[in-house]
Amino acid sequence: xxxxxxxxxxxxxxxxxxxxxWSDCLTGVKELQPSAMxxxxxxxNHEWALAQLTEKARSELLVMPILADIxxxxxxxxxIFSGKTFDVDxxxxxxxxxxxxxxxxxxxxVLRAPIAAIVEAKKGAIEIAWGQCAAEMIASRIFNxxxxxxxxxxxxxxxxxxYWQFLKLDQNTLYIQPEPLHYDKLELIMGFLYKVFTE
Numbered sequence: 430x431x432x433x434x435x436x437x438x439x440x441x442x443x444x445x446x447x448x449x450x451w452s453d454c455l456t457g458v459k460e461l462q463p464s465a466m467x468x469x470x471x472x473x474n475h476e477w478a479l480a481q482l483t484e485k486a487r488s489e490l491l492v493m494p495i496l497a498d499i500x501x502x503x504x505x506x507x508x509i510f511s512g513k514t515f516d517v518d519x520x521x522x523x524x525x526x527x528x529x530x531x532x533x534x535x536x537x538x539v540l541r542a543p544i545a546a547i548v549e550a551k552k553g554a555i556e557i558a559w560g561q562c563a564a565e566m567i568a569s570r571i572f573n574x575x576x577x578x579x580x581x582x583x584x585x586x587x588x589x590x591x592y593w594q595f596l597k598l599d600q601n602t603l604y605i606q607p608e609p610l611h612y613d614k615l616e617l618i619m620g621f622l623y624k625v626f627t628e
Contacts, residue, residue: 430522
């Protein structure tokens with residue numbers, strides 16, 4: 430079994446996780462303005478990217494440019510790994526590739542703890558990625574603990590590039606934002622991501 434085989438129901442059953450609505454996830458979040466370069470890139474490519482029928486295209490044309498801009502605005506104190514194999518515990522099925530892993534480290538060559546967040550890009554309905562993202566978040570917590578690093582929360586993001594939805598793992602409770610944010614709230618999306626990647 431690998432991450433992409435997990436449903437939310439499977440995560441809840443296997444890892445004894447409770448789920449709750451995270452309706453106040455945006456409380457206190459300050460909007461972050463995209464750089465001029467990102468703004469121009471998205472203006473030129475947003476419609477084209479959404480027309481693509483693959484997750485890879487949306488990841489490359491929408492998700493990674495936004496994540497890279499946040500990294501630059503965070504003075505490169507975080508690192509984003511794309512498509513990295515993340516085999517944490519094969520017996521538990523916690524293995525496979527992650528779309529994006531966000532590490533609170535400036536090391537661009539080696540994945541280091543603490544892992545702060547997981548980002549999953551989907552071409553269609555983003556709720557189908559909740560289980561996969563949650564399994565990767567659990568793996569991130571285990572990875573951090575194996576490296577003697579503990580942080581209070583692991584965050585998750587599922588996105589189609591057009592809609593963004595946020596998750597938080599706190600002990601054995603998985604909080605899920607009830608309503609995704611649309612791309613037209615880009616400054617708020619970026620503000621949330623900056624906050625959770627750097628806090």
